[in-house]
Amino acid sequence: MLKALADPRRQQILRLVWNAEHAAGEVAAQFEVSRPAVSKHLRVLREAGLIEERRNGTQRLYRARQQSLEDVRRFVESFWDDGLAAVKRASEADARARRNLPR
Known part of the structure; x- marks a missing residue:
């Protein structure tokens, strides 16, 4: 899924079809690329389970x-949460070390 989302054009297509259903021709009309190129992007998104x-x-x-994007969001947030927890632990350890320094 993440590989499919890495392409900026596919991100744009996904935004376009986020709240409304669109025909392939309508999607293609929004971009200055060939219809076969848009069809390929749609296929990649479909095969990734995103559309x-x-x-x-x-x-x-x-x-x-x-719902597929919700699953991706939760997955990515789990890394973010882990990273924030690590920053918090490091900050707390630094604060404890500073309190214990001789003055």
Whole structure:
């Protein structure tokens, strides 16, 4: 998932389909790249589980799978929380060491 999110164009596509379903052509019209390039980005996002595809006749409609992004957010936040806890421990240890210095 994170590899799929690393590309700025895919991030833009994901924002576009976050709250509303859009046809592939509508998505492609928003970008100055070829339709095949947009189709490839949509495929990568779909295969990563970040968007879902629905067919309506000949159209392919795309929408973000918001729960998948919630899972990614929790995963990334766990690293952030661990990092903050380490900073807190280091700060507290530094404060204790300063209190114990001879004056």
